[in-house]
Amino acid sequence: MTTEYRSDSPATVTFPEVIEPHPENSLTALFSHSLLQTKRLLLRWARDPYTMLQAIVYPALMLLMFWAVLGISITKATGVNSVFGTVPMITLVGAMFGSIAGGLSLKKEWADGLLSRFWVLPVHRASGLLSRLMAESVRIVLTTVLIIAVGFAIGFRFNQGILAGIALMLLPLLFGVSFATMVTALAVNAAKAPLVEILSLLCTLLLFFNSGFVPTGAYPTWLQPFVENQPMSCAIDAMKGLSMGGPVAEPLLKTIAWSVGGLLIFTYPAVRGYRRAAGNPA
Template sequence: MSETVETQQARARSRERAGTPGRAFAYPEPDRIRSESSLGVLWEHSRLQCGRLLLRWARDPATMIQALIYPALTLVMFRIVLGDSITAATGYSSIFGTVPMIVLVGAMFGSVVSAVGLRTERDSGLLSRFHTLPVHRSAGLVGRLMAEMVRVFVTSLVIFAAGMALGFRFTQGLGPTLLILVVPLIFGLGFAMMVTALATLPGRTPLVETVSILCTLLMFFNSGFVPVMAYPSWLQPVVANQPMSCAIDTMRALAMGGPVAEPFLKTVAWSVGMVAVFVVPAVVGYRRSAEQN
């Protein structure tokens, strides 16, 4: 069958493109064109950035130690040193407070390591190179937060598994068991937003030292470390209402029973508050870091 005029013209255009100097072959015409600012592009590019970060963290020994090994060893240490004393003072196993506390500690220290990596990418110019590509401008920050949520979830699973080997149990059914895995994600989102904003500050701000001090204070002054009643009376309201204590009380109630609504709402309020306060500094700082080189 003889070729039509349109087919001959299409082949001629293809040969012309293939013969253009500097081009080894002709690329096919795109079948769809989407704006760089569309939601579909944001999801696709954020997913790619998330995968890149997860792969990098999985290959980084420091990240794996801080996110998995350090929390697990801390859990064992607390169980050996303070477990029996807290159990005798409260009347219930200390593991129901220690495991939720260590889950949150793993989320916090993992975010600190991630923030150090973000600063390294800024100083090396990697963020600037990403900024010159035809990608959604929010994909870098959104993808980083997505990766943080995946990391917190995996860390939580590992710590809960280690806790079950030491006596931790889910006694309230499937619904509370699933919800207990959501609480660290809520807490981790707010904390990750704060640390990301701090990591994008200009200059050589002592990020690790500052955030590590905050994490240490929160770790030793919460309702999972020792009961609130063990603290001085003037300090008890602060300890009972700080963000870690609210999340710990929620997870403990979901695991062994007790009031859930009040500590859960406080946890959500803390997380939403941190996101509201630090989202603009994080966005502005991330953009400034990407544009500085």
């Protein structure tokens, strides 16, 4: 049995009858509504050339550029194939810049009033924010797989086995979800201030001051503690250990600490800011 909606236009839209309605605030509704909105976001990003370029195409091209321009020189200077540092670095860059593109898209939806329109629909209130993190997770995984595939073409390998390789691929996801939470918090708490854009500049600086670009020892002595312990370097060093061998425990614990710390700090501002943004169009 179906319900038909007719208008002055000749087209007829047919909606399926709701057989088992779930309370708006139930866990079942949260799950189903989040999946539906995740699909919406992924389709929206896939149809946006800017998002696709910044999240997928740009990181892959950057990897090839670093390999062609600097890879051979760094390999000769260090005696270690540079791709074992460059590939992890670019997976993190892809996660970060993709989240920034998503944050800018979120600000546009806020300005256009789309968040407010979704807020008044009979959907679970938490599904809007949760779906964004789910969509970010899917994007990060796809981007990581693509970058590692390109890396394999230029010499990257899982020398420590497939389980270590799987763990390596999960680190950009952990790092990226934490970063996406921070971007979301900044996006929904600043309608006019260009916080997300400023964050993009900061990420560009971090790109040139981490252990994936060149080894930590190549930096000035006074700068090495910062380079070694900044979030990108911790994740890169852990991924190096999981791919070509070397220390894993310490950089892995640092990466987890940075990521969990980011989630703890920015989850509440993201939730509160999203509620305020949805209730008050920019």
